[in-house]
Amino acid sequence: MTKPSITVFAGLSGSGKTNWICQQIRDIKSLEKVIYFSPGTGNIIIDQTCIPTEFPGIQVFSDDQEIEFLHQIPQAKEVYI
Numbered sequence: 001m002t003k004p005s006i007t008v009f010a011g012l013s014g015s016g017k018t019n020w021i022c023q024q025i026r027d028i029k030s031l032e033k034v035i036y037f038s039p040g041t042g043n044i045i046i047d048q049t050c051i052p053t054e055f056p057g058i059q060v061f062s063d064d065q066e067i068e069f070l071h072q073i074p075q076a077k078e079v080y081i
Contacts, residue, residue, distance in 0.1 A: 009080070024080070034057070035073070036059070037066075047060065048060050
């Protein structure tokens with residue numbers, strides 16, 4: 001069993017986090033084992049809308065989906081938080 005690569009990033013609103021994550025994901029050859037968790041966004045659903053639209057193969061998790069996200073980590077190749 002291989003361990004996933006986990007990347008954690010943070011920044012202020014409007015600092016380019018979504019653009020950065022999209023660029024990182026574009027560089028990945030196979031998206032089938034990529035998961036993304038965007039905690040603390042509340043009712044601001046930019047990442048939950050933009051990322052799955054551009055990258056349909058990625059599982060995106062938000063607040064109240066922590067347990068589902070944690071269960072998916074062992075099967076993932078790339079994890080972004």
